Amino acid sequence: xxxxxxxxxxxxxxxxxxxxxxxxxxxxxxxxxxxxxxxxxxxxxxxxxxxxxxxxxxxxxxxxxxxxxxxxxxxxxxxxxxxxxxxxxxxxxxxxxxxxxxxxxxxxxxxxxxxxxxxxxxxxxxxxxxxxxxxxxxxxxxxxxxxxxxxxxxxxxxxxxxxxxxxxxxxxxxxxxxxxxxxxxxxxxxxxxxxxxxxxxxxxxxxxxxxxxxxxxxxxxxxxxxxxxxxxxxxxxxxxxxxxxxxxxxxxxxxxxxxxxxxxxxxxxxxxxxxxxxxxxxxxxxxxxxxxxxxxxxxxxxxxxxxxxxxxxxxxxxxxxxxxxxxxxxxxxxxxxxxxxxxxxxxxxxxxxxxxxxxxxxxxxx
Numbered sequence: 001x002x003x004x005x006x007x008x009x010x011x012x013x014x015x016x017x018x019x020x021x022x023x024x025x026x027x028x029x030x031x032x033x034x035x036x037x038x039x040x041x042x043x044x045x046x047x048x049x050x051x052x053x054x055x056x057x058x059x060x061x062x063x064x065x066x067x068x069x070x071x072x073x074x075x076x077x078x079x080x081x082x083x084x085x086x087x088x089x090x091x092x093x094x095x096x097x098x099x100x101x102x103x104x105x106x107x108x109x110x111x112x113x114x115x116x117x118x119x120x121x122x123x124x125x126x127x128x129x130x131x132x133x134x135x136x137x138x139x140x141x142x143x144x145x146x147x148x149x150x151x152x153x154x155x156x157x158x159x160x161x162x163x164x165x166x167x168x169x170x171x172x173x174x175x176x177x178x179x180x181x182x183x184x185x186x187x188x189x190x191x192x193x194x195x196x197x198x199x200x201x202x203x204x205x206x207x208x209x210x211x212x213x214x215x216x217x218x219x220x221x222x223x224x225x226x227x228x229x230x231x232x233x234x235x236x237x238x239x240x241x242x243x244x245x246x247x248x249x250x251x252x253x254x255x256x257x258x259x260x261x262x263x264x265x266x267x268x269x270x271x272x273x274x275x276x277x278x279x280x281x282x283x284x285x286x287x288x289x290x291x292x293x294x295x296x297x298x299x300x301x302x303x304x305x306x307x308x309x310x311x312x313x314x315x316x317x318x319x320x321x322x323x324x325x326x327x328x329x330x331x332x333x334x335x336x337x338x339x340x341x342x343x344x345x346x347x348x349x350x351x352x353x354x355x356x357x358x359x360x361x362x363x364x365x366x
Contacts (some may be wrong), residue, residue, distance in 0.1 A: 006047055015044060015297075018071075025068050029077035035082050038098050040130065042071060042106040044046030049134075052110030056136050058351055061239045065229050066139040067108065070119050070132060071166040072226060073142065074106065077149045093157050100127040108132045118144050121152035123313035138351075142224070193361050237261055242349040245334055247324060250342045252316045254307030258326065260348075261302040263332055268292045268305050270327070278310075283311060288319075 006014075014062045017023050018314045025042075033039050050063060058076040059272075081087050098104065111133040120133040140148075201348065230236065243260035258264045268290055275286035293304040309316055309323075325344060334346035 007049060007060055009060055010046070010050060010063060010204045013061070016066050018044075023068070024074070024229055025071050028072050029078070032075045032082075035079050036095070038097065038104055039073075040104045040106050042108075044108050049108055049110060053134060053136060054074060058117050058243075059239045061231070062139075067134075068229055069142060069225060070134065071106070073145045073149055074132060075120065076152065077146050079149075079241060081153055090153075090157060097125055100125075103128065103244070105129040106132070107133060111135050118148040121149050123156050134307040154168050158171060184208070215267070220240060233295075234300040235301075237298075237301055241351065243334070245348075245354075246330075247321055247328065247344045247346075249318055249321045249344070252318065253306040253322060254319045254324075256305040258303060258305075258306070262304050263334075263348075264292060264302050266330065267324075267327065269330075271305075271307065271324075 005011075016258060020023055020026070029040070029042070044067070049067070054060070057066070077354040082091050084091075094113065107129050108278070109131060114133045114165065116133075117137060122131045122133065124131060180342040194280070237259055240259070243258070243263060245256065245260070245263060248255040248257065256259070256264065256267065271288075271290045275288060276288055277284040287310060289306075289308055289310045291306050292302045293306060295301040295303040297303070307319060321344075325336075328344075328346055329336065332348065334348040337347050338342055
């Protein structure tokens, strides 16, 4: 991909969220420099990295923010450790090693090993760099990334099975510790249930019952992205998932509310194109008026469609929503999650839709 140009959205994201002096990643770099006394300069081969990881990012708008989260996690966890008084011995060793080289760099690269669900941090002292290896899978949440980096930092001076992750990466698969490694529990004096049923002696050697070590529970607050990297509403709601759509037929006009403006605009365009017209009207005026409404919360965001008769006599009758409901599920691909007979709630997670299901749906509606 060295000869290819990055997509415009990626280039804009790099400019605004990585290269900008006001980007959050720059603040964490400056903080580490002040605390450590050494600059660790990030050097990212964006074209190579995106080419390797793009399959894990169906929505390319999330690629740069995800890389920013990883970079911020590295700098912030290292700062936290250096400021932790209980890590004084580790800090002294770390600073001593850092002082041997004038210029340190941070690199990021993709890793094919699907056995890892989070980025791995490797410290290559001889080369004067830190390397973050990012698995080709769905990005991990912040708490998982930060907890993982803490483990990797612990390993730098023999705090784990391997003195460094560089050695761990080169070790045979059979030697690597597994995520579901077992912890011994139980009393060896107690006979195993299976052994008792088999009539085995009480003193027979019995495997100790084992239980998988608990995994850290992700905090929803910790999982939130840095506030300043969240896109403006007009951009954010074009891609944020799941999409939510609500059809409300409790009154006139019929209301179609949604969190995904492109879905609403598509539906409104279809309704207007094929609207039934009044045969008695010289200008063929549609019987129903379909309008998209800008959100009261955000500018340039469509969050509502209203459907109502253009004119009527007496008390207006409720509209039949069944054709709209069918369109929402059959064409837009949403799934109903709730209804009380006059309101319907739908959701759509684009990442959960396989390419096959999309092709099959398109085949039916063409």
